[in-house]
Amino acid sequence: MKAKKNTHTNGAGVSSSASKGRGSEPDLWEFVPLSGYEVPAQTTGKAADNAWSSFKRIFMPMEEASLSGAGENELPHLPQTRLQQLVPSPDWSSAAAALDGALQEWTAVPEPDRPVQFLIGQPYNGHAEIIRHWAGRHRAELIASPAYEQILAGNLRWFDNWPSSGQLWVLPNLEHCYLRHAHGLKLIRQLLARAESGQLGRGLIGCDSWAWAYLQRIWPVPRPDALTLQAFDGPRLARFLAAMANPPTARRRIRFRNAANGSDILVVPLENDQVRSEFHQLAAHCRGNLGIAVQYWRKRLRAAPAEEKSGKMEKTATEQPGSPDEEWVWVTNMLPEPALPSGEDEDFSQTLHALMLHAGLPASILPQLLPLPPHRCMALLFRLRNAVLAHSCDGRWSVPGLACASVRSLLRSRDYLIDSF
Template sequence: MNATSAESPPPAKPPLWQIVPTADYERPTDSQPATLQRRWRALGRLLLGDDKGEAAPARAEADLRALPQLRLANLVPPIDWAPAARALGAPDEDTHAPVRLFIGQPYCDHAATLAHWACTHDAVVLTPPDSAQILAANQRWLDDLAPAKGHPWVLPELERCFLRHASGLELLRGFLARALSGALGPGLIGCDSWALAFIERIWPLPGTPRLTLQAFDGPALTRYLMQANRGHVRFLSARSGKPLLPERPADGKADATAAEESTCPELRQLAAHCRGNPGLAWHYWRQRLRAAPEHQPQEQAEEAPHDPPAGADRERLAAADEVVWVAPGIETPTLPAESGEDVAFLLHALLLHRGLDAEALGALLPIPDARMHSHLLRLRALTLLEHDGARWQVAPLAYPTVREFLRSRSYLTDGF
């Protein structure tokens, strides 16, 4: 070998947070071997009985307990969307179009992402009109929009600028006409993916760059969870007893190569189930975390060496020995078999607008108020909906069920 030649460095791994054109979004799929294995186990349970189809779990669900909210908040902190904002780049990267669209999936906080971006780039943040202004087609909201000389502008939530109503679209049309013509100067519009699917039916957006956060596949989800792990906590599968996350490096950085090589089937399946949506995967992961019974720490202490290391080594060992169990799955809410068009209208409206208050729902839906409130309360009792004090929304864990319900009835769905 030529002494002057040098081995070429390995190709750089892609960053965890990537902003790509929506056409380049790559939804992860479950690996074929893992799918075949699950089908084989299901066949075994069918032929041999529930107790012989597969090995007993390492920890039975009944033997584990839910974690308190404070502990969950520490183990699974809210997603920091600042890295996604940095991946959006500078405001002048697309000079051929005055406006860029940033599309966010449900539970991926595109408004928070654009708030970070606006702060970084000294952008003017536009406030959407309220429901009364929208239904009254109050032109004052449009008249108050003016170019900010020397500054880009940001509208974080385009879905808040319209209502699916005969009187609820005029302000949206007026805003898009001004923004896309360049009359407001360079800008960035955030929009929910379901709202965009509806908006494109009434106002095509040719030539406008559409960007989104690239899907999180199994390795990316593993890498994110490694980074989010505050401290040395071992997350063990309640099914197999094996770690679901590789050991965190001493420098605290989650290496992409290590995440790729050690991604477990459970996280690949979770990423595929969530269609690459990291916000949704965050909710699923959080809800699956469990703790051992109260006597478990004592049992571990009795099995530990009688003369453990002292000082910093002892603290490090104690931190490393902390165990959190991950339930093999959680029961996904299901829609009642008798769910009809009223329920479909209601759920579709909530997704198109990323949540609505009861007053807006009453104005948009052809459902008597008493019946609508009955639907809302029943769906919340079934954990299909949740109410944050202002708006009704589809609950995160119910989203895959609701999306499939609407798709099967040929309702308009988002593009993800």
């Protein structure tokens, strides 16, 4: 991954863009080869701040009980409906349009050199949703991931799901097609071998970046042409969040103001091209991951403080403009990062690593992948949940978006395999 800006094309020699920006601004959605991903740089001050926080944590490990609500200030939360209007879930169909542009040459050629293309995405960065939208545009057959029993049995009947020759297909979640188990690799090796050889016809495969890092070890066929969504740096992120908060039908001006000092962070519609450092920090903290940046942004928004409260916030609250055409939304500081509960460091690390490599797992599968009995796995998952490092959704335990940065840094410090973003 790079730090310098360049112009990129994918393996098919296609530039990848959609949603043209204003003037010389870069496109909002851009797909680039993995080597072209540019992690937004952290400011020197923020890097020093992070190093100091890490150093302090050596001496003062955070208490498990203090993690969940730490850092919440007293500003009231926005109503859920308003929050949903200001920060809706990203519309991945626009990204699918950009992906379409990136794959135009590949789709146009009747018999391309590479029968399959890969789209690699960081956790919560919408690779599966983008692929589903792309499949809709091309009427491609959507292939569902196999059941875990099929994976462990190496059941090749799963390949019966593939369409007949000539039909385009997509597999949005390659990360759910394997298990890090001695019997869990056969099926995915078969899949990759058949896909690369063209036996399955032409298709697009989506894969989580952590699973991709692991799969590159068990199926070491380099794919430098694999695409990924380019990082959202500060300016791009500001534009995206402004566009989200201000749909074309909206008439009110919205001011997002720093809750600590009352200064404007973002005014929508955008008044100028100047991007506040908060967006650079947010982009760097999320390593350009749009999905996670949106989660952070949503978590930080607050309503105006109640007037009866004393101090600085009261003063700023009374400064609310009389104009009904303007709305103020307060933005709190960056949230404190969750930390690992004390003790049993190795078990926690292995559990988190398994969750990251598989983009989430059912609790019933975890004991088959770790050298731990089921009751220990459950106890670890509950403790991780209390520390806001894991959550359960639709029967699958995974690392929440707001904990991904912490977990990545934690696993990297302990020499576990991490993604290349």
